[in-house]
Amino acid sequence: MDHSLTDDQIAFFRREGYLAPLRAISAEAASGYCRRIEEYERQTGQEAQKRLKIKAHLAYPWMVELARNPAIVDAVRSLIGDDILLFGSSLFAKNGRDVRYVSWHQDSAYYGLTPHEEVTVWVAFTPSNRSNGCLRVIPRTHLGPDMEHDETYDANNLLARGQTIRGIDESQAVGLELQPGEFSMHHERTVHGSLPNPSPGRRIGLAFFYMPAHVRSTLGRRAALPIAGSDSYGHWDRDPEPRFDLDPESLAFLDRVWNQYRDESVLQASRAAS
Ligand SMILES: O=C(O)CCC(=O)C(=O)O
Numbered sequence: 001m002d003h004s005l006t007d008d009q010i011a012f013f014r015r016e017g018y019l020a021p022l023r024a025i026s027a028e029a030a031s032g033y034c035r036r037i038e039e040y041e042r043q044t045g046q047e048a049q050k051r052l053k054i055k056a057h058l059a060y061p062w063m064v065e066l067a068r069n070p071a072i073v074d075a076v077r078s079l080i081g082d083d084i085l086l087f088g089s090s091l092f093a094k095n096g097r098d099v100r101y102v103s104w105h106q107d108s109a110y111y112g113l114t115p116h117e118e119v120t121v122w123v124a125f126t127p128s129n130r131s132n133g134c135l136r137v138i139p140r141t142h143l144g145p146d147m148e149h150d151e152t153y154d155a156n157n158l159l160a161r162g163q164t165i166r167g168i169d170e171s172q173a174v175g176l177e178l179q180p181g182e183f184s185m186h187h188e189r190t191v192h193g194s195l196p197n198p199s200p201g202r203r204i205g206l207a208f209f210y211m212p213a214h215v216r217s218t219l220g221r222r223a224a225l226p227i228a229g230s231d232s233y234g235h236w237d238r239d240p241e242p243r244f245d246l247d248p249e250s251l252a253f254l255d256r257v258w259n260q261y262r263d264e265s266v267l268q269a270s271r272a273a274s
Contacts, residue, residue, distance in 0.1 A: 003074035010078055013185060017142035018192075020176040020184030024071045024123055030180035034125040034204055036062065037091065040246075049158070051254070052091040054261050056206065057225060058250040061242050063089065064225065067208050072121055072183060073228050076210045079119055079185070083213035083229035085236055087111065087118060088257075092158060093204040094133050094197040100156045101133065103164035104193040106141070109149050110163065110261075111188065111209070112219035116146075118188035118211045124178035125204040133197040135184060135205070136173045142187035156196075160262050165191060178205075219260075223253075 005019070013019045037048045040059075044051075057063040066072075067086050076084055088111075094100055108116045128134040141147075152162035168191060176184040186192055197203050211224070213231040223237040242250040 001070075003071040005075050005078035013079060013187070016139040017190035018137045018139065018174070018176065018184060018186040019075075021178050021182040022071070022075055022185070023181060024069050024183045025066070025181045027180040030123075030125045033062070033066070033206075034180075034202075036060070037093070037125065037204060047093065049091040049093050051251075051258075053160075054088045054090055054258050055239065055254045056089040056091050057086065057208070058239060058242055058247075058254040060245050062245075063206065064241055066123065066206070067225065068227055072123070072208070075183075075185065076119055076121065077228060080117055080210065080212040081229075083231060084227040085211055085213050085215075085224040085231065086227050086239075087113065087209040087211050087215075087224050089206060089208045091204070091206050092122075092194075093202060094158075094194075095202055096197065096200040098133070098197040100158050101196045102135075102158050102192075102194040103152070103154075103162060104138070104168045104191050105149060105159060105163050105165060106147060106189050106191055107209070108146055108188040112217055112222075113188065113211060113215050114218050115215065116188045117215055118209055120186050120188070121183050121208045121210065122176070122178075122186075122205050123183045123208070124180055125206065126180055126202055127178070128203050128205055129177040130175045132199040132201065132203040133195045134178065134203070135176045135186075135192060135194050137176060137186055138168060138172050138191040139174055141191040142189040144189070146189065147191070222257075 149163040154162040223239045225239040240250045
């Protein structure tokens with residue numbers, strides 16, 4: 001079955017900088033993924049998102065399979081073309097009655113990619129709505145410039161540096177409400193964030209960061225996961241795919257990339273080059 005976006009959906013994304021909701025997997029499959037995340041937390045005794053960041057897909061073959069889910073890939077292909085790489089992925093989980101939030105930010109300020117054609121797909125493993133702190137976007141901000149981010153390092157901010165764009169007009173915000181198994185899409189420059197979760201239940205989603213193969217890294221040679229089509233450009237090395245759950249080799253790679261991502265000098269290089 002072809003899951004390509006319609007012309008209207010493509011036009012909406014190009015104009016507004018986001019699109020939602022679309023369905024990737026059944027609600028049952030999403031609950032199954034949720035249980036796997038909780039199983040990881042039981043096994044390791046720590047919140048999954050503490051480690052499953054920036055290249056979360058290197059932890060589990062099922063995450064790689066989800067990144068290659070045909071409904072998601074067809075939608076992404078409609079926006080960025082046939083030759084698709086996965087730059088990264090991050091788990092975003094808020095507990096019930098969780099004060100943590102994600103401040104307004106643009107992914108383009110930190111990813112070190114050029115041109116800015118990355119598209120983020122956020123897949124809901126639980127309901128994600130206005131009452132539990134769903135993803136919110138500011139429409140049409142992808143058409144504007146890269147904005148200044150203050151690094152607040154607020155402990156309640158789920159972003160590594162608490163990176164925050166000041167002065168956003170919150171009245172413009174649109175909440176991307178999703179049922180389990182649905183996904184939203186937003187452009188790399190679209191300003192987005194999310195509020196705390198005052199509800200009793202958890203809100204969990206996995207974000208995948210897709211780019212066309214012609215996109216380059218402004219931070220030197222890095223790796224990505226081939227998703228669809230071919231890569232005749234050769235700008236990216238290949239991520240080591242996990243051979244089994246929690247494969248120590250691919251996890252060690254994930255940890256290295258995460259440490260690099262947090263490195264201040266790397267961040268400054270990304271800014272200077274973008
Ligand atoms: O899940 C959230 O609350 C924020 C997600 C986010 O910032 C992203 O997917 O880029």
